[in-house]
Amino acid sequence: MLVLPLSSAILLALATTPPLTPDDAGGPRHEVLPRIDVQATAAAEVEAARARLNETAGAVGVVDAERYKEQRASTLADALGFAAGVFVQPRFGSEESRLSVRGSGLQRTFHLRGLELMQDGVYLNQADGGGDFQAVEPLAARYIEVYRGANALQYGAATLGGAVNFVSPTGRSAPAVDLRLEGGSFGYARGQLALAGADEKQDYYASVSVFDQDGYRDHARQETYRLFANYGLMLERGESRFYLSQVDTNSQLPGSLTLAELQSDPTRAAPGNLSGDQRRDFSLSRIANRTVLQVDDASDLEIGAFYAAKHLNHPIFQVLVQSSRDYGANLRWRHDADWGGHRSVWTLGAAAIQGRLRDRRYANIGGERGAPTNGFDNDATRLSLFAEQQYYLTPATALVLGVQASRNRREAQDTLITGGRDESYARSYSGVSPKLGLRHELGEGVTVFGNISRSYEPPSFGELAGGPNVTLVDAQKATSGELGLRVEKSTLSLDAALYRADLRDELLALSDADGNPRGTVNAPRTRHQGLEFAATWRISDALEWRGAYLWNDFRFDGDAVYGDNRLAGVAPQLLRTELRWSFGSWYVAPTAEWSPQRSFVDHANTLAAKGYAIAGLRVGGDWQQQWRWFVDARNLGGKRYAATTGVIADARGQDSRQFLPGDGRSVFVGLEWRR
Secondary structure, three states, rough: OOOHHHHHHHHHHHHHHHOOOHHHHHOOOOOOOOOHHHHHHEEEEHHHHHHHHHHOOOOEEEEHHHHHHOOOOOOOOHHHOOOOEEEEEOOOOOOOOEEEEEEOOOOOOOOOOOEEEEEEEEEEOOOOOOOHHHHHOOHHOEEEEEHHHHHHHHOOOOOOOEEEEEEEOOOOOOOOEEEEEEEOOOEEEEEEEEEEOOOEEEEEEEEEEEEEOOOOOOOEEEEEEEEEEEEEEEEEOOOEEEEEEEEEEEEEEEOOOOOOHHHHHOOOOHHHHHOOOOEEEEEEEEEEEEEEEEEEEEEEEEEEEEEEEEEEEOOOOOOEEEEEEEEEEEEEEEEEEEEEEEEEEEEEEEEEEEEEEEEEEEEEEEEEEEEEEEEEEEEEEEEEEEEEEEEEEOOOEEEEEEEEEEEEEEEEOOOOOOOOOOOOOEEEEEEEEEEEEEEEEOOOOOEEEEEEEEEEEEOOOOHHHOOOOOOOOOOOEEEEEEEEEEEEEOOEEEEEEEEEEEEEEEEEEEEOOOOOOOEEEEEEEEEEEEEEEEEEEOOOOEEEEEEEEEEEEEEEOEOOOEEEEEEEOOOOOEEEHHHHHEEHHHHHHHHEEEEOOEEEEEEEOEHHHOOOEEEEEEEEEEEEOOOEEEEEEEOOOOOOOOEEEEEOOOOOOOOOOEEEEOOOEEEEEEEEEEE
């Protein structure tokens, strides 16, 4: 794999290079900055991000990476499990997760849909809107910003779910050396080495991580190698930062089980996944740049660009062999000044992304390519313009007006005509997404907000051609409203929001009885509503409670077939909670996860996963400021439960292979050394 020699060479070069100085190149002399306040600098960055996001008239949040690094930090559930409004469950204990905000990508039990993933404000998604969870490394993030719903408009995202932005460490905020090792049940092993350095004019950060596990289930082995690096150059009135990413990942897919199989032996793999040696293996290379220029005392200009190349080998019901190239640029101008005696913050921006995908399909013969069955050459284009004004009626009250206009195109050329059918197609989609919001500060650290918005999501190639046949579906649209409360006090942090979204033409992907994709349909009218809640209560210097609760009420709205049935795919309620006692340099923290209601598998509401409750325990601490350690025990009772499920139209009350078991009883340990 390319990433191993490449990343090793880069880290070796960085480790053996003296601190950054331009003297040898004949440049001006300047002192190397001392690194004694790295932790303080990093903490200040997180607090500054929270203060900035708290000016949003809507539901947003910041996740400090230092918090989730106190445990096993492997999946997005580890990183985002306590983030308000985020439903995230690993599919089989791997990095592939079910990720949804406000029912975004509700139909997807695989890959990413309905959310914009970003790295430092630069898009990670492909041009058609799809994405991969392995494209991010939680250990290589300083903090994570979550913009729920239309609150991601300031970054040009108009999806139902919003955006998740992974903010990278830099040489100015990261330790010079960070070595982390994790290990535990099911053959789990994870390691990371990160190096960082800085002087007055430039800085660097580089992280190499390795992940390997056999998995709780049969045929669930996964190995992933990642390199994430960035280099920053200080300009006269700004900064330019370059990013390099390389990911190589191989994953066996154990598939879904029937409910009876899950109860009798949840470690087994589905028979079809074994006989077809189903896997998902890909490599991803990405370069990007983000440049921020201070135009004047009131204005900043942000310019971003990226190029990504990916190759996928994916034996499932067929063997999918895909190569893609995606590239794009975005522009964002922010102006913060007085207007008519009132503070006014303008954000204007544009984004353009182009992607090409070569898709070839073959019969699956024991995981190997058989005869060709189909082929497409796909092109996707995305163009968007957005504007937002935050106008302060009073110093404590801000009115927000925003709009985004988008145009998207999907083209596919059928390269292998089968059955006399040419499945080539070309579709264009366009939409306008307005937003109106209000934010008011009730007092220091207490904010209420509300907004009304529209969202627009064109189908990805996964919706158009993800099943056996092409399904030319329409774009999904929604009108949403939310009311919320934020509290940031010394003893209490709280984020709560009530929302409702009325959808038209919701994209619903369906699977067959064995979990294989059958295509996508538009549901004429659906409704998503719910409550998002997360809080941290610092009861005393030694005692802290935190929790995250989701209430999801997603239904058809007078559907001709399903009436007002619940939409399948996401648990109606989910609670995660933790109580932490600190004893000097170490702590103990009981944890719990509770899903009190059954979760429907089919839209006809005839088959469901049972509710569940699992408990865990974490113990950890630090030593001499440089060492951190933890022991993370999960599912102490060995509960057999479905972490998530597939989605089908009508199970007719019959048990079906749609259940993905959660991991059994497990223990993980970790040790980290920083200098």
